[in-house]
Amino acid sequence: MKEEVKNKIYEAVESLKDELVKTVSDLVQIKSVTPEFGYEPEKTFGGERKVSEYLKSLMDKEGIATDIFEAEGFAGRASLVGVYKGTGEGKSLMFNGHIDVVPPGDIEQWNGEDPFSGRIDDEYVHGRGSVDMKGGNAAALFALKALLKAGYKPKGDIVFQNAVGEECKVTEAGTGACLEHGPLADAAIVCEPTSTDAIPFEINTAQPGVFEMKWSVKGKSCHAARRGEVIRDGGLGEEAGVDAIEKGMIIYNAVKDLERKWGQTKKHKLYKQGYFCINCATIDAGVGRSLVSDNIEMSYSLFYPPQETPESIKNEIEAHIKNACLNDDWLVKNPPKVEWIFNWPSFDIAQEEEICKLAQKAVRTVVPAGGELTGMFAVSDASFIAEKNIPVIILGPGEGKYAHVAGEKIAISQLVEAAKIYALIIAQWCGIE
Numbered sequence: 432m433k434e435e436v437k438n439k440i441y442e443a444v445e446s447l448k449d450e451l452v453k454t455v456s457d458l459v460q461i462k463s464v465t466p467e468f469g470y471e472p473e474k475t476f477g478g479e480r481k482v483s484e485y486l487k488s489l490m491d492k493e494g495i496a497t498d499i500f501e502a503e504g505f506a507g508r509a510s511l512v513g514v515y516k517g518t519g520e521g522k523s524l525m526f527n528g529h530i531d532v533v534p535p536g537d538i539e540q541w542n543g544e545d546p547f548s549g550r551i552d553d554e555y556v557h558g559r560g561s562v563d564m565k566g567g568n569a570a571a572l573f574a575l576k577a578l579l580k581a582g583y584k585p586k587g588d589i590v591f592q593n594a595v596g597e598e599c600k601v602t603e604a605g606t607g608a609c610l611e612h613g614p615l616a617d618a619a620i621v622c623e624p625t626s627t628d629a630i631p632f633e634i635n636t637a638q639p640g641v642f643e644m645k646w647s648v649k650g651k652s653c654h655a656a657r658r659g660e661v662i663r664d665g666g667l668g669e670e671a672g673v674d675a676i677e678k679g680m681i682i683y684n685a686v687k688d689l690e691r692k693w694g695q696t697k698k699h700k701l702y703k704q705g706y707f708c709i710n711c712a713t714i715d716a717g718v719g720r721s722l723v724s725d726n727i728e729m730s731y732s733l734f735y736p737p738q739e740t741p742e743s744i745k746n747e748i749e750a751h752i753k754n755a756c757l758n759d760d761w762l763v764k765n766p767p768k769v770e771w772i773f774n775w776p777s778f779d780i781a782q783e784e785e786i787c788k789l790a791q792k793a794v795r796t797v798v799p800a801g802g803e804l805t806g807m808f809a810v811s812d813a814s815f816i817a818e819k820n821i822p823v824i825i826l827g828p829g830e831g832k833y834a835h836v837a838g839e840k841i842a843i844s845q846l847v848e849a850a851k852i853y854a855l856i857i858a859q860w861c862g863i864e
């Protein structure tokens with residue numbers, strides 16, 4: 432790219448800095464908490480639609496064709512799709528971001544700050560949703576705005592997906608619905624925050640799969656005073672009762688052994704050895720203290736390597752649990768019920784893909800220390816875009832460590848840098864004239 436073009440783009444972004452910062456602050460002040468959390472529904476339901484409407488008003492000014500729509504079964508929750516028509520022969524590019532946020536959590540921890548203040552100081556915009564991820568959404572829009580202000584028009588189309596429901600995995604209401612709605616694009620960027628303490632603007636090219644699962648075991652309840660008959664040699668045993676908690680521990684320990692083994696066997700080049708895990712998240716058991724427990728249920732979230740399929744993980748876990756039960760008469764006769772609740776698909780794109788290389792170059796032009804290609808530590812909507820065979824990366828302003836915490840904030844410098852990076856990517860991927 433010619434220095435002159437780059438400088439004009441930088442200048443345009445700089446000139447829009449105050450407006451960009453104000454936009455992020457305004458967006459934070461709209462309480463678009465994902466309704467599934469049940470957080471102050473009377474104050475927050477409809478927040479997602481308000482964000483869509485706010486962004487639409489900005490897009491209208493730039494000549495972006497917009498469509499606010501609700502997916503079937505999700506009344507009152509509107510995502511926004513914007514399309515800027517390119518001048519013709521360039522490749523198209525999609526920017527995806529969610530517009531919902533998590534609840535503020537324990538208010539005490541905000542140290543007197545209103546979680547939805549959108550307060551601006553010299554360095555940061557503060558508040559829930561600033562870094563996750565209204566800052567990213569705004570930076571993408573301002574990248575196009577800056578290009579146009581600098582007098583350039585993209586040759587390829589730019590698609591903006593601003594989706595609801597990401598924080599509660601309701602993709603069918605949000606990104607999934609946007610993808611069905613269309614249009615699609617030749618490549619995509621999910622604008623979630625990707626800076627870490629070590630590296631600014633990492634570029635995530637992979638994401639783990641996350642499977643949610645639970646198992647339950649039935650016992651046979653009896654008076655707690657008869658426990659001796661249940662557990663001692665020479666007692667009545669099963670005839671008197673069966674302690675479900677004890678039986679459940681056989682499975683708990685077996686799964687924990689498997690998790691230990693995963694630390695050695697589950698690998699991926701973008702993840703630290705030992706990253707993949709089987710997190711036992713909840714335990715629910717028993718009826719009351721005067722009874723021997725007749726039920727136990729544990730639920731899990733499993734983070735598995737991107738190259739494995741959900742089916743293979745499911746088979747592995749089920750076979751392991753089945754094996755663990757073989758030495759116990761009761762569990763052989765009364766096998767645990769295993770239920771697979773939800774799978775968030777993984778993605779893993781080849782780092783040779785043009786969009787990866789081009790994005791890395793753009794990041795390093797703006798922020799020389801950044802742009803390392805890494806795996807995302809958690810999950811994002813990128814998986815659903817990858818399922819449509821669109822090369823996708825995750826790249827956005829802000830540090831992931833400020834997401835979902837009290838005192839959430841995003842650095843203003845990163846907002847400006849992200850807008851520059853996105854503008855350079857548009858210029859090079861879509862072409863400009």
Ligand SMILES: [Zn+2]
Nearest residue numbers: 529563564623
């Ligand atoms: Zn997010």
